[in-house]
Amino acid sequence: MITGKEFKVSAIENGTVIDHIPPKSVFQVIKILHLEESDDMVLFGTNLESKKYGKKGIVKVSNKFFKKHEINKIGLVAPKATLIVIKDYKVISKEEVKLPDTIEDIVKCFNPNCITNHEKVNTKFYFIDKEDIKLRCHYCEKITDKKNMIVR
Amino acid sequence: MKNKSLVSISDYTKEQQLRILDIAEGFEKNPRQRLLENYVAATLFFEPSTRTRLSFESAVSYLGGKIIGFSDASSSSVQKGESLRDTIKTVANYSDVIIMRHPKEGSARFASEVSKVPIINAGDGANQHPTQCLLDLYSIRKTQGKLDGLNIAFVGDLKYGRTVHSLVQALCQFNCKFSLVSPEELKLPSSVKIHIKESNLEYYQTTSLEEVIPNADILYMTRIQKERFSDPMEYEKIKNSYILKNEMLHKTKSNLKILHPLPRVNEIDEDVDDNKRAYYFQQALNGVYVRQALLTSILGLK
Numbered sequence: 001m002i003t004g005k006e007f008k009v010s011a012i013e014n015g016t017v018i019d020h021i022p023p024k025s026v027f028q029v030i031k032i033l034h035l036e037e038s039d040d041m042v043l044f045g046t047n048l049e050s051k052k053y054g055k056k057g058i059v060k061v062s063n064k065f066f067k068k069h070e071i072n073k074i075g076l077v078a079p080k081a082t083l084i085v086i087k088d089y090k091v092i093s094k095e096e097v098k099l100p101d102t103i104e105d106i107v108k109c110f111n112p113n114c115i116t117n118h119e120k121v122n123t124k125f126y127f128i129d130k131e132d133i134k135l136r137c138h139y140c141e142k143i144t145d146k147k148n149m150i151v152r
Numbered sequence: 153m154k155n156k157s158l159v160s161i162s163d164y165t166k167e168q169q170l171r172i173l174d175i176a177e178g179f180e181k182n183p184r185q186r187l188l189e190n191y192v193a194a195t196l197f198f199e200p201s202t203r204t205r206l207s208f209e210s211a212v213s214y215l216g217g218k219i220i221g222f223s224d225a226s227s228s229s230v231q232k233g234e235s236l237r238d239t240i241k242t243v244a245n246y247s248d249v250i251i252m253r254h255p256k257e258g259s260a261r262f263a264s265e266v267s268k269v270p271i272i273n274a275g276d277g278a279n280q281h282p283t284q285c286l287l288d289l290y291s292i293r294k295t296q297g298k299l300d301g302l303n304i305a306f307v308g309d310l311k312y313g314r315t316v317h318s319l320v321q322a323l324c325q326f327n328c329k330f331s332l333v334s335p336e337e338l339k340l341p342s343s344v345k346i347h348i349k350e351s352n353l354e355y356y357q358t359t360s361l362e363e364v365i366p367n368a369d370i371l372y373m374t375r376i377q378k379e380r381f382s383d384p385m386e387y388e389k390i391k392n393s394y395i396l397k398n399e400m401l402h403k404t405k406s407n408l409k410i411l412h413p414l415p416r417v418n419e420i421d422e423d424v425d426d427n428k429r430a431y432y433f434q435q436a437l438n439g440v441y442v443r444q445a446l447l448t449s450i451l452g453l454k
């Protein structure tokens with residue numbers, strides 16, 4: 001351990017830290033990344049103090065190094081998240097989450113009459129607005145926005 | 153375009169759309185060509201649509217092809233709980249092309265992903281109906297001699313009419329001017345208007361039908377359905393202001409043509425039918441030629 005700073009959520013030796021998650025999105029991030037099925041140590045905290053955002057959530061996953069396309073989708077619920085890779089307790093890299101151009105599987109189409117809500121079809125969306133989160137369904141072509149987005 | 157499904161009008165480029173119109177002209181001159189002999193087309197109508205189905209079946213029949221399928225989901229395996237995926241995979245074994253109408257939006261796109269033969273979307277819920285769009289383009293080009301620089305007036309239910317949505321989107325490729333005539337409740341949605349704006353084209357919104365008649369090249373009429381109104385009083389108030397009558401057509405451009413995707417209820421008075429500007433029945437006939445063009449193009453015969 002390098003700093004004398006007290007950790008509310010213990011440091012990890014190797015793995016990934018996802019910082020600056022909006023407090024209410026912590027569990028969604030865990031769900032999107034399927035961390036509930038993980039066999040490795042997963043630590044999380046929420047409503048922690050943050051100089052930048054007032055309150056924040058954090059998730060630390062031991063021994064897991066995500067591929068970009070796996071982790072970028074959390075940008076849907078945590079657009080300002082920081083991804084920190086840790087090796088031997090040291091920060092190896094730090095970058096902001098970047099939304100991909102397509103979102104597959106994790107969002108439910110808002111249109112009740114969309115085929116994806118009636119058949120076993122993986123959903124797929126294209127971003128038409130990354131700032132405000134507006135997604136166009138690949139199938140029914142309707143737009144699902146932030147306000148009516150359900151992450152499944 | 154061989155083996156390329158047509159789900160959404162935007163699946164085809166402008167050039168590909170025009171190519172279909174060119175081929176359709178050939179079929180208008182000679183619709184009876186035995187090009188589909190030994191071919192089987194499946195028409196899967198999970199919800200009834202007599203007009204579209206008959207138009208496709210007529211197109212296939214004039215070309216000498218065979219048709220299999222159903223005209224109503226209640227007489228098919230869907231009734232037994234079969235998934236769309238299984239129905240499509242099965243029928244793709246029996247046919248060279250599948251023409252489908254389905255009540256769920258996105259069903260045709262999904263079908264095109266599980267089918268080994270091309271899919272032609274004949275309407276997926278409130279989403280797309282691309283062959284209607286092509287036949288509308290054909291009818292406009294046929295009557296005006298061009299698609300560029302026209303003044304197109306859309307009248308009626310511009311909010312829910314998918315025909316209007318696809319056609320507006322397609323006409324944005326051709327530098328047209330749009331007059332959008334509808335009651336307040338049924339204005340063109342912003343998701344469609346965005347196409348006009350992105351193409352830097354002019355549009356004019358109004359609630360008055362009479363106002364747009366003198367300058368229009370095309371008057372595209374649609375039906376206003378009572379069930380679209382939350383307040384039935386509101387419907388009663390406006391319903392008569394969107395009925396086109398012959399007496400309203402004395403001051404028009406000489407090239408004006410009146411289009412309607414049909415079926416009509418009362419939004420075009422029958423006294424308009426004999427006016428030389430009425431084109432809606434010819435428009436329906438054009439659908440056969442356009443569908444012949446599409447089928448032969450998708451099967452690689454044209």
